[in-house]
Amino acid sequence: MKKTVYSLVINAPINTVFEVVNSDEHIKNWMEGFVENIHEENFDYENPVGKKFKQRLKEGGKIQEYEGEVLSYNRPKELGIRLKHSSFQVDVYYRFTSVETNQTRLDYECKVEMFSSMAKMMGFLFSWFTKRILTKQMNDLKAYAEKRFDGVY
Template identity: 35%
Template sequence: MRVNHKIHIHAPIDTVFDWVANNDKVPLWMEGLDATEYTSYRDPDNPTGTTFRQRMTEFGRTVEYAGEITDYQFPTLLAVTLKHPRFTMNVSYKLSEGSEGVWLHYEVSLVEGDGMVSKLTKMMGWYLKKVASTQLNKIKELAEQKNSPES
């Protein structure tokens, strides 16, 4: 299953990418994110291959994902893989400059790990679309707020 969502943001591409890739800022737009802990060295100039553990609260339960940064191209691409015992998610944030701002393209593909997930695919698709919309709207709000003349 694959979910795509895109949004136009009136802010410089560097600003938007910072909101997407800066671990200090991610909890401000990713609801339920409790902690991200690197499990390997993270080269700030080229973090591709860095592994991490992410702890989230989902539906009232704590869930842990093993993650890896699979592609990083400042300021246009961040891609990660998140592994759960029942499934794997491949997530990418692609940025491109457009007229008066940036297009942020989000894509998540869900790779089913067991039969339980396949039974819940329709519900998970709806949930992933809702999460994508909420997260991208929050990134837009934060990036545009930082970019506004008053800030």
């Protein structure tokens, strides 16, 4: 299992940053390729741990669909999700901490488990590309959250 971590400080309050990561409407504005989340019928947005959803992402001109599950949810401190595909599984945790007034530290953790030797090899070969995408995605998240926050709390 490969683990990647990334931290950054965002000049916006914790509730704003959490909402940017938790809301499908906001995710569309910073996550490249995000199409939609399709939640199961009885999805409880206030207590979503264990609830299932499908995440659709546009990758290389095609729409890929992943089976999703909410692993942890502690508004506005933590959000954890699992995405599964036939050849891998990804557990992603976003952890939020108030640093100063209107500043939030975001700690991102991603654990990837590849299910086949071929997937493991491809993951290794493209690890530099994956890190570049993560850096861009986190910078886009930061820029969007800061733009969305108007400075009045």
